[in-house]
Each structure stands twice: as C-alpha cells, then as structure tokens.
Amino acid sequence: MHEAPSGPLPYYEDPGPGTGALPPRAWTAVSDARRVDLGGAWRFRLSPTADGADDAFARPGFDASGWDVLPVPSHWPLHGLGGGAGERDGGVPGARGGTPDYGRPAYTNIRYPFPIDPPRVPTENPTGDHLRGFDLPGDWPGGAAVLRFDGVDSCARVWLNGEELGTFKGSRLPVEFEVGELLRPRGNVLAVRVHQWSSGSYLEDQDMWWLPGVFRDVTLIERPEGAVADYFVHCAYDHLTGNGSLRVECDPPGAVTVPELGLDIATGETAVVPVEPWSAEAPRLYDAELATEGERVPLRIGFRTVRVEDGVLQVNGRRVLFRGVNRHEFDPDHGRVLDLETMRRDLLLMKQHNVNAVRTSHYPPHPAFLDLCDELGVWVVDECDLETHGFAEVGWRGNPVDDERWTPALLDRAARMVERDKNHPSVVMWSLGNECGTGRGLSAMADWIRRRDPARPIHYEGDPSCSDVDVYSRMYADHAECEAIGRRAEPPLPDADADRRRRAMPFLLCEYAHAMGNGPGGLTEYQRIFEAHPRCQGGFVWEWIDHGLRRRTPDGRAYFAYGGDFGEELHDGNFVCDGLLFPDRTPSPGLVEYKKVVQPVAFTADLARGLLTVTNRHDVADLSALAFRWVYEVEGEPAGQGRLHVPALAPGASARVRLPDAPRAAAGAEACWTVRAVLAEDTAWAPSGHEVAWQQFEVPRQAAPAGPPPGARHRPRRAGDGLLRLGPGRFGAADGVLRSLDGEPLAHGPRLDVWRAPTDNDRGTRWHPDGRLEHLWREAGFDRMRHRVDGVSLGDDALTVTTRVAPAASDLGLLAVYRWTAVGDVLGLDVEVVPQGPWTLPLPRLGIRLGLSPALDAVEWYGGGPGEAYPDTRRASRLGRYRSTVDALQTPYVRPQENGARADVRWAELRRADGSGLRVAGAPPFWLTARPWSTEHLAAAEHTYALDPGDVLWLHLDHALQGIGSHACGPEVLPEFRLDAVPSAFSLTFTPLRAGEGAGAADTPERP
Structure with a gap:
C-alpha cells in the first residue's frame, strides 16, 4: 500500500502468524495428563512503545518485585481505572500503591484507531510485560509438556526460564509451545511480552472494545510418551436407518470405548450402530473414552449429519430454522474475560428465551463455551478470528484478504479454529470471518477448511457471488428483500452460473434485528417470512449483550x-x-419480545366453535416435554383455569383441541383466554413450569361506550380568580387548561404532545443519513411545538378548547379540539386532531401529556404488560391487571431514550401511599407511560446517572405511537407501524381517588 521500510520488519509487524508454535490440535477440557493452571497474580509492567523497555525481564534472576501485580486472565486497561471497571478484582493497585495508569479502553465499530498502513503499526504501541513464577507439582513426572495460551490480544513474545519460545498473533485462538526440556522442579519463570498493536490488529477490526492483555487461560499440560497429539471424532447419523457411524482418527493410534453403545474399537475403525441423534432440541451425548498408550481423554459424542439438499440446510434430514443470536464475549467488569459460570448463564438465558443458535461473532469463543453448547443444545456457526472492515474506509485498498503476504496468517487462523473445535457436534457450520470484503485469502481458507472437514458447510457473508460458501448469507436485508429471496426471486447476479449457484442455496440473515436501545421492531414480520419459505432458515439477531463497561x-x-x-x-x-x-x-424488553416471536409452539383459536389449534414449530422435538394450561380472565381477573390435553405432536404437525366451556361473566364484561405451554419436567436449562409459549384470545364483546358514564352532566361555569369550574375540575379561563382535579393542583395541565426522546433507531446511522428520523424531526421542529389557544367556549354541558399546535418556521400544524365534560366525580375529555399542511414525516407520538405530583408513585393498570411495548414490539405484551412503581416502569437503556410504554391500557390508577390518587380510563385503549422526568430531560441525558427524578410525575396518555424499527443498523419502521399525521379522535376520563379507596401497588410489574 505504501513504500516498504528498509530492513526486516519487527515480529509484531510481520504479516505472518508467528514463530515457534506447535501445530494446532483439538481442545479437550480434561484428560488424565497432569495440568497446571498458570492463572492468578502476575507481575506486570506497562511501556508506552514496543521497544520502551528491553527484554532483560525475561532473563533468570530478574528482580520484578517493584512491578505492579495484575490478575491473569485480564485486560490491563480495565485495571487502571480507579473506581471503575475491574475494581472488584483485587489485583490493583500493585506494589507501587495507588491506582496505576494502564491506558484506557477504546471503542470503534469500523474505523481502525491507528493509521491504515499495513502491516505497520504506530510507535505508540502499549506493551505489557508479564512475569509469573511457578513450581511444578511434587508428582510431576518430567518429560514432554506444552505451554498453552487460549487467548492473548494482540501479539505476544514468550520466554520460559530465559529461553525464547516464539511469537504469535491471532488474539482469540489458541497456541501451544513445547517446553518439557526447559522445566525445572522449582523456580520456573514464565515471561510474556504483549503488544496492543500488531499486524494482527488489521485482521481483528471486530466492532468491540480494543482491549489488550492475556485474557484467556494459560496452562501447562503434561505430554507423556504416547499421549494424544491430536484426534478427530467423525460422527454421522443416517435418518433413514436410525444408525450412527463413528470413526476416530488419532495420532498416535489407540482405542475408543462407548459403553452405552457397547463399542470398543480401534482408532481409524468405523462402527455403525443404532443411536439417538444429537440436535439443539435433543442434545443427546454419549460418554466415551479415547485411550492411547500415554493418555486417556474423555469424549462426549453426538451423532449428527449436516448437509445442504434441494437448496435447504438440513441436520439429520430435517430443515432447521435458526432462532439465533450473535454473541460477543463480554462482561461489564472484565471485558472478554469470562468464567464458566458466566458462559453457562448465557446459554441458560438463551434456552429459556427460545434461542436455539449462536453465531460466534466474530471469533471463536472460549473453548469451554462449545462444550456447554454440546451439553445444553445450541446450533453453532463458529466464526474465524477475522475482520478487516476498516479497509472499507479507504475503498478496500490494501485489504489483507486479497494480499498474498497475509495468506499464511489467514490459513493459520482457519486451522487453529477448525482443529480446536472440530469435535463439537454443536458446530454445524464454519464461518470464514466477517466484513472482510472479498479476496484470494478467503478462497484459500475455504479450500483448506473444505479439504479438512468436508462434513460441515462454509459460511461467509461478505461476497455477493457466494463463490466460496455453501449458504447465501446477508445482514440487515429488509423484509421485502427477504421475501423475494425466500421465493428465489432476488435480482440476478451478472454472472449466470454464479446466479444459478447462489439461487440454489439456503438463505440466512447472519445479522438482523439490530437490538440497539429500544427495540428491535419488526421481528414478527421477519419470522413470518422464515416460516413461510423453506429457503429462509432464520437468522441471528445482532446481538446478545450490550458492551457497557x-x-x-x-x-x-x-x-x-x-x-x-x-x-x-x-x-x-x-x-x-x-x-x-x-x-x-x-x-x-427486546429479548422478551424475541422469545415470544420465535416460540416453538403456535396457537390459533376458533372461539365460536370452542376450538384451539396447536402447531408444533420445533425442528426435531415432539411436544411430549410440554404441558398445556389455560386460564380464563374477566376484566383481568382469573375466572377459571385448568389443563389442556394436547397430543405429542411431531414437528410441523397440528391438532385441534376443544376448549372447556367458558366460565360465566357479567354481561358486557371483557374476557380473554390465555393458553400456555410449559415444561412438564425439569430440564438442564429450566425447571418444570417454565413457560415456553403462550397466546391470548380476546372474547368478542359489545364495545364499551366512550366518554363519561351516563347521568346528569355538570354545567361549566366561571369560578372567579381567572378560573372555570366543571365538575371536579378547575380550568384556566384564558387558555382552558386543567389546573386542578378535586382540589389537587396539576403541575402541568393536559395538552397535545407529539415528541418523544429519540431512540437509537430514531437516531439512525451515519451511513444512512436520509433516514435519520431524529434529525428530520428536529429539523421540522417536532421537539419545539408551540400551542396557540384559538378559543375557549362554555356550552350547556361542555367546555370546548380549540388550539393549534405547530413548530416555528413551518406552516405545518395540528388543529386540536378538547371537549371537556363531567358526570359526578368523573371528568371526561374528548380530543379531535386534524392535521393542517403538507405533512410528509411521521409523528413520534400523538397523545396527551400532563404533570402530576411525584408522590403518585404506585401504579396499577388493566392492559398490556408486564413490560414495555411499542406498535412493532408488542407480541410479548399480554392483557392483564398489573401493579408496579413508577421507578420499575422505566427501562434503563445504557443511553437513555424513549421507553416504558404499556400497550392497550383500558384504565390505570396512580396512587400515593395513603391510597389517594387518580384513575384514568380511555376509549379506545391507550398507551401508558409514567416517568419521574420529562421527555426533554430524558432526551438530553447521555447516561442513566443524569436522570435525576424531578418534582413532577410526567404522565403520557397516547392515542398512537410511531413504531421502533431497527434503523440503528437495519430497516426503517415498516409502513404499517408508521404514525402518519391523519385526522384522529380519542377519549379519556379522569377520576380522583381518595385516601383509603383501595390499596397501593406492589414494587414490581407483576400480576397481583
């Protein structure tokens, strides 16, 4: 790309993978060979440059007592943040006392945080020297041994007892060195120099925090004479015969026993026996043992076959539908340092939320994670430690994947992934990497992987021609495009042969439904496409976890x-x-919504005939593991419940089940059925009773009358002091704004509101500037609407206020007419809104906002819940009666934004501790949002700590809301969820609640 430097490059800038390492091999958690965990407290010194200190620290006898102490595994920038990330580890400060300065984390998505001049890196190259002394166990037998690093970011040079072992790159991949001849019984010293920047950094531009360090395990492993050098477990399943075939390649030769199958075979020999296959839904594993002359290795074998047939990806002869997530490894205190408990917790949460697949974005995970995927049952797309996205900023000039100097490093990374993870049944696809453009290096990787492991398909998204892969993969394709691809009717490629090949492939969304902040919207509509078209085999939501430190x-x-x-x-x-x-x-809330959208059991009902149709949407499992229950609710209160007898339907099968007779309900009362599928027994990932799927069916009824209840209406009249009186309400005579209700003053009277604190999806992206709604809304003035009073008139039974709501510098406006009436203690409000002018933008919201006393902090409502919902994120909202506090209604997005709406609210009560308060009802049902801060305060906050409760409770009673979409990095809001400015009408009633009239609310949004 630029003129090469004179002389050889230093090892950290050489584009090759490194020196001195052993060939990559399969990973196993345990064997009967001895192991020494070298994690723990290490001595640590940080230099600002790669040559900021000499290598004398690696020599025997070096005195590092004045160095700091750092835990390994760790990232050093997280241990120099006084009072912040990493503060719980106890490894800081070190010998010097105080809080050391180890630099800071840095986040970029695409752009390299250093000049693009491959393979060169800046002189400012933070370099951490690590020292660890250790003794061998007393029973250590001597002989061969390997030193294993499972992850070091981004380049390391290693010495043991003063002898250099080699150098390596490939941060999230393992490396081993032979060290047996260098070991001593006591006083061993391991020295590791780690550079933050290296030529490998150009291959690791993976949309995450840049965090250097020894962040995965360091282990010394005995290799006795005749130990297993490497092994490859080949397990296949024939779905036509029910037989599994097993063959284990091993160096050196040995024997394999599978007691449950009665197998005792030599390595290299093939056995065919009847077996139960492995799948994500039924992760059947067989305990086995591989024995050579020098080592015994426990195995967990899963029989399964993956192939593409008739344009569909199949496992064990069945089409699979990926209900997946992209998963970075992340912990808010430790960065990419994860323990086994955290990995298991991730997988339990996935299984409990109906997630069945993981794409390991964008690098192989900690190897123990794949053991857990085998055990618990998750499809895995294992992705190589490779992304060069930053070269897009310069037109892909100098992209390493199309530069032969880098091909050895690319092949090294592919081999270290495949060899490490090849024995996991959960791994059903290899991925070459992410967002690298195209190039000869990717083709070389694909060719090598295909030769080494032809039994798994290959994935890569970045090449539209799909020349190196077996599946057609896209990211963030919108619904219309996915629909066309499902019908194999996508626009053709220029090359007819390439087009025919790609059109015959199965289709995956390797990234979709960008889950940034409030959202993602449109999940239901994607899932309908996946279920309608066999070619569309699901996708992987971006992504699993927020990387907030x-x-x-x-x-x-x-x-x-x-x-x-x-x-x-x-x-x-x-x-x-x-x-x-x-x-x-x-x-x-996005995960709760995703669970509902991808639930593996579907329900439809014909209430007129009392029939429920149940459909099994599992890929493999029948419904025998589930129990089915029903509840019949009237006005949100249970009136009856029981069990449903559903047959153990095969995947894809449906059955009609008769519902019981509906319990009696008062005439005109609102009733609904809720049916649920729950685990019948405990599983490895959830207890019995855990809800897997549910659906509600509202019973048709006569529509409730709008406005106040029937009876004698109050007549509005002037009350003096510039006020008007109507029933329990007092209004400003000049502006018609409600000032108090039943003697309780309002901090801000009700008025039309169209603004919301922009969501991340409203903000959009810098690469789609035309669709950034926040910018367009602010430019149009939706955040600064002015309210003009055009008239306040007193009728015989109504107070009518006519206003125009409009922004400065625009002829757009909303004519809003408020008609107030009162019967007894109930104050009614009918609102009519008519747009004026050429509206082209959607509105953020349309409803009423008012300010109340913050003492009204207990909320009960009848409507959708328990969590937040918006027009295109409401599948998980179910009708019921709920209680909460105002604080618990808030969703603490890392960057504050619009949140907390409850859908389909019929009525809500806000109370003080003494039971006094306010009841609001609406026709049609409204969206309820209650906050201890204003929209303006919420929109201005950059972090949650900036949200201090004020002296006003802000209540939003919305007739309609703009959808959410996923335009932070995906499609805009679908047309059906766009809130266009059209004539609208809605009604609300306000009833004061006096002390002692009912109980307050619980602390959390649960059903009472």
Missing part, C-alpha cells in the same frame, strides 16, 4: 460506559451497546 460517578452512582467515555480521539459512541441483554445480563 461498569463505572461509577464520583459520588458512587453506577452506570455503564460506552465509546467516548474514556477520552478516545476516535470512537463510535453507544453503538457498542446493541444487545438483547443489558451489560449486567438482565434481559431487555
């Missing part, structure tokens, strides 16, 4: 930091927080 303000308030919070000169803000889990692994 835990920090605290000077006064101790916790929050999660994102790009720019550490002073980065180049960053991409909160784009690093785009997951279905919050950083502390609390499920977001």
Whole structure:
C-alpha cells in the first residue's frame, strides 16, 4: 500500500502468524495428563512503545518485585481505572500503591484507531510485560509438556526460564509451545511480552472494545510418551436407518470405548450402530473414552449429519430454522474475560428465551463455551478470528484478504479454529470471518477448511457471488428483500452460473434485528417470512449483550460506559451497546419480545366453535416435554383455569383441541383466554413450569361506550380568580387548561404532545443519513411545538378548547379540539386532531401529556404488560391487571431514550401511599407511560446517572405511537407501524381517588 521500510520488519509487524508454535490440535477440557493452571497474580509492567523497555525481564534472576501485580486472565486497561471497571478484582493497585495508569479502553465499530498502513503499526504501541513464577507439582513426572495460551490480544513474545519460545498473533485462538526440556522442579519463570498493536490488529477490526492483555487461560499440560497429539471424532447419523457411524482418527493410534453403545474399537475403525441423534432440541451425548498408550481423554459424542439438499440446510434430514443470536464475549467488569459460570448463564438465558443458535461473532469463543453448547443444545456457526472492515474506509485498498503476504496468517487462523473445535457436534457450520470484503485469502481458507472437514458447510457473508460458501448469507436485508429471496426471486447476479449457484442455496440473515436501545421492531414480520419459505432458515439477531463497561460517578452512582467515555480521539459512541441483554445480563424488553416471536409452539383459536389449534414449530422435538394450561380472565381477573390435553405432536404437525366451556361473566364484561405451554419436567436449562409459549384470545364483546358514564352532566361555569369550574375540575379561563382535579393542583395541565426522546433507531446511522428520523424531526421542529389557544367556549354541558399546535418556521400544524365534560366525580375529555399542511414525516407520538405530583408513585393498570411495548414490539405484551412503581416502569437503556410504554391500557390508577390518587380510563385503549422526568430531560441525558427524578410525575396518555424499527443498523419502521399525521379522535376520563379507596401497588410489574 505504501513504500516498504528498509530492513526486516519487527515480529509484531510481520504479516505472518508467528514463530515457534506447535501445530494446532483439538481442545479437550480434561484428560488424565497432569495440568497446571498458570492463572492468578502476575507481575506486570506497562511501556508506552514496543521497544520502551528491553527484554532483560525475561532473563533468570530478574528482580520484578517493584512491578505492579495484575490478575491473569485480564485486560490491563480495565485495571487502571480507579473506581471503575475491574475494581472488584483485587489485583490493583500493585506494589507501587495507588491506582496505576494502564491506558484506557477504546471503542470503534469500523474505523481502525491507528493509521491504515499495513502491516505497520504506530510507535505508540502499549506493551505489557508479564512475569509469573511457578513450581511444578511434587508428582510431576518430567518429560514432554506444552505451554498453552487460549487467548492473548494482540501479539505476544514468550520466554520460559530465559529461553525464547516464539511469537504469535491471532488474539482469540489458541497456541501451544513445547517446553518439557526447559522445566525445572522449582523456580520456573514464565515471561510474556504483549503488544496492543500488531499486524494482527488489521485482521481483528471486530466492532468491540480494543482491549489488550492475556485474557484467556494459560496452562501447562503434561505430554507423556504416547499421549494424544491430536484426534478427530467423525460422527454421522443416517435418518433413514436410525444408525450412527463413528470413526476416530488419532495420532498416535489407540482405542475408543462407548459403553452405552457397547463399542470398543480401534482408532481409524468405523462402527455403525443404532443411536439417538444429537440436535439443539435433543442434545443427546454419549460418554466415551479415547485411550492411547500415554493418555486417556474423555469424549462426549453426538451423532449428527449436516448437509445442504434441494437448496435447504438440513441436520439429520430435517430443515432447521435458526432462532439465533450473535454473541460477543463480554462482561461489564472484565471485558472478554469470562468464567464458566458466566458462559453457562448465557446459554441458560438463551434456552429459556427460545434461542436455539449462536453465531460466534466474530471469533471463536472460549473453548469451554462449545462444550456447554454440546451439553445444553445450541446450533453453532463458529466464526474465524477475522475482520478487516476498516479497509472499507479507504475503498478496500490494501485489504489483507486479497494480499498474498497475509495468506499464511489467514490459513493459520482457519486451522487453529477448525482443529480446536472440530469435535463439537454443536458446530454445524464454519464461518470464514466477517466484513472482510472479498479476496484470494478467503478462497484459500475455504479450500483448506473444505479439504479438512468436508462434513460441515462454509459460511461467509461478505461476497455477493457466494463463490466460496455453501449458504447465501446477508445482514440487515429488509423484509421485502427477504421475501423475494425466500421465493428465489432476488435480482440476478451478472454472472449466470454464479446466479444459478447462489439461487440454489439456503438463505440466512447472519445479522438482523439490530437490538440497539429500544427495540428491535419488526421481528414478527421477519419470522413470518422464515416460516413461510423453506429457503429462509432464520437468522441471528445482532446481538446478545450490550458492551457497557461498569463505572461509577464520583459520588458512587453506577452506570455503564460506552465509546467516548474514556477520552478516545476516535470512537463510535453507544453503538457498542446493541444487545438483547443489558451489560449486567438482565434481559431487555427486546429479548422478551424475541422469545415470544420465535416460540416453538403456535396457537390459533376458533372461539365460536370452542376450538384451539396447536402447531408444533420445533425442528426435531415432539411436544411430549410440554404441558398445556389455560386460564380464563374477566376484566383481568382469573375466572377459571385448568389443563389442556394436547397430543405429542411431531414437528410441523397440528391438532385441534376443544376448549372447556367458558366460565360465566357479567354481561358486557371483557374476557380473554390465555393458553400456555410449559415444561412438564425439569430440564438442564429450566425447571418444570417454565413457560415456553403462550397466546391470548380476546372474547368478542359489545364495545364499551366512550366518554363519561351516563347521568346528569355538570354545567361549566366561571369560578372567579381567572378560573372555570366543571365538575371536579378547575380550568384556566384564558387558555382552558386543567389546573386542578378535586382540589389537587396539576403541575402541568393536559395538552397535545407529539415528541418523544429519540431512540437509537430514531437516531439512525451515519451511513444512512436520509433516514435519520431524529434529525428530520428536529429539523421540522417536532421537539419545539408551540400551542396557540384559538378559543375557549362554555356550552350547556361542555367546555370546548380549540388550539393549534405547530413548530416555528413551518406552516405545518395540528388543529386540536378538547371537549371537556363531567358526570359526578368523573371528568371526561374528548380530543379531535386534524392535521393542517403538507405533512410528509411521521409523528413520534400523538397523545396527551400532563404533570402530576411525584408522590403518585404506585401504579396499577388493566392492559398490556408486564413490560414495555411499542406498535412493532408488542407480541410479548399480554392483557392483564398489573401493579408496579413508577421507578420499575422505566427501562434503563445504557443511553437513555424513549421507553416504558404499556400497550392497550383500558384504565390505570396512580396512587400515593395513603391510597389517594387518580384513575384514568380511555376509549379506545391507550398507551401508558409514567416517568419521574420529562421527555426533554430524558432526551438530553447521555447516561442513566443524569436522570435525576424531578418534582413532577410526567404522565403520557397516547392515542398512537410511531413504531421502533431497527434503523440503528437495519430497516426503517415498516409502513404499517408508521404514525402518519391523519385526522384522529380519542377519549379519556379522569377520576380522583381518595385516601383509603383501595390499596397501593406492589414494587414490581407483576400480576397481583
């Protein structure tokens, strides 16, 4: 790309993979060979450049007592943040005392945080020297041994007892060195120099925090004479005969026993026996043992066959539908350092939320994670440690995947992934990497993988021709395009042969439904396409978890930091927080919605005939593991419940089940059926009773009358002091705004509201500037609407207020007419809205906003719940009666934004501790949002700590809301969820609640 330097490049800039390492091999968690975990407290020194200190520290006898102490595994920038990330580890400060300065995390999505001049890197290259002394166990037998590093970012040079072992790159891949002849019984010293930047950094531009360090395990492993050098377990399943075939390649030769199958065979020999196959839904594993002269290795074998047939990806002869997520490895305190418990927790949460697949974006995970995927049952697309996305910023000039100098490093990365993970039944596809453009190096990787493991398909998204792969993969294709691809009617490629080949492939969305902030919207519509077209085999939501780093303000308030919070000169803000889990692994509303959308049991009902149709949408499992229950509710209160007898339907099968007779209900009362599928017994991932799927069916009824109840209406009259009186209400005589209700003053009277705190999806992306709704809304003035009173008139039984709501510098407007009436203690409001002018943009919201006393902090409502919902994210909202506090109604998105709406609310009550308060009802049902801060405050906040409750409770009673979409990195809001400015009408009633009239609310949004 640029003129090459004179002389040889230093090892950290050489584009090759490194020196001195042993050939890659299969990973196994345990064997009877001895192991020494070298994690723990290491001595640590940080230099600002690669040559900032000499290598004398690697020599025997070096005195590092003055160095700091750092835990390994770790990322060193997270241990120099006083009062912030990593503060719980106890490894900081070190010998010097105080808080050391180890640099700072930095986040970029695409752009390299250094000049693009491959393979060169900046002189400013933070370099961490690590020292670890250790003794061998007393029973260590001597002889051959390997030193294994499972992950070091981004380049390392290693010495043992003063002898250099070699260098390596490939941060999220293992490397081993032979060290047996160098070991001593006591006083061994391991020295590791780690550079943050290297030629390998150009291959690791993976939309995450740049975090150097020894962040995975370091292990010393005995290799006795005749130990297993490598092994490859070949397990296939014939779905026509029910037989499994087993063959284990091993160096050196040995024997394989599978007691449950009665097998005792030599390695290299093939056995064919009847077996139960492995799948994500039924992860059947057989315990086995591989024995050579020098080592015994326990195996867990799963029989399954993956192939593409008739344009469809099949496992064990059945089409599979990926209900997947992309998963980065992340912890808010430790970065990419994860323990086994956290990995298991991730998988349990996935299984409990109906997620059945993981794409390991964008690198192989910790190897123990795949063991857990085998055990619990998850389809895995194993992705190589490769992304060169930053070259897109310069037109892909110099892209390493199309530069033969880098091909050895690419092949090395492919081999280290495949050899490490080849024995996992959960791995059903290899992925070459992510967002690397196209090039000869990718083809070389694909050719090597296909020769080494022809039994698994190959994935890569970045080449539209699909020349190297077996599946057609896209990211963020919109619904219309996916529909066309499902019909194999996508626009043709210029090359007819390539077009025929791609059109015959199965289709995956390797990334879709970008889960940044509030959202993603449109999940239901994607799932309908997947279920309608066999070619469309699902996808992987981007992504699993927000990468917010835990920090605290000077006064101790916790929050999660994102790009720019550490002073980065180049960053991409909160784009690093785009997951279905919050950083502390609390499920977001998006994950709850995804669980509902992808639920593997579907229900439809013919209530007139009392019939329920149940459909099994599993790929493999029947319904024998599930129990079915029903509840009949009237006005949100249970009136009857019981069990349903559903046959053990095969995958894809349906059955009609008769519902019981509906319990009696009062005439005109609203009733609904809720049917649920729950686990009949405990499983490895959830207890019995865990809900897998559900559906509600509202019983048709006569529509409820709008407005106040029948009776004698109050007559509006002047009350003096510039006020008007109507029933329990007092209004401003000049502006017609409600000032108080039953003597309780309102902080802000009700008026039309169209603005919301923009969501991440409203903000859009810098690469789609025309669709950035926040910018367009602000430019149009939706955040600064003015209210003009055109008239206040008193009729015989109504107070009518006519207003025009409009922004400055525009002729657009909304004519809003408020008609107030009152019967007894009930104050009614009918609102009519008529747009004026050439509206082209959707409205953020359309409804009424008012300000109340913050003492009204207990909420009960009858409507959708328990969590938030918006027009295109409401599948998980179910009709019921719920209780909450105002605080618990808030969703703590890492970057604050519109949140917390409850859908389909018939009525809501807000109460003080003494039971006094306000009841609001609506016709049609409304969207309820209650906040201890204003929309303006919410929109201005960059972090949750900036949201201080004020002296007003802001209540939003919305007739309609704009949908959410996923335009932070995906499609805009679908047309059916767009809130266009059209004539609208809605009604509300306000009833004061007096002390002692009913109980307050519970602390969390649960059914009572």
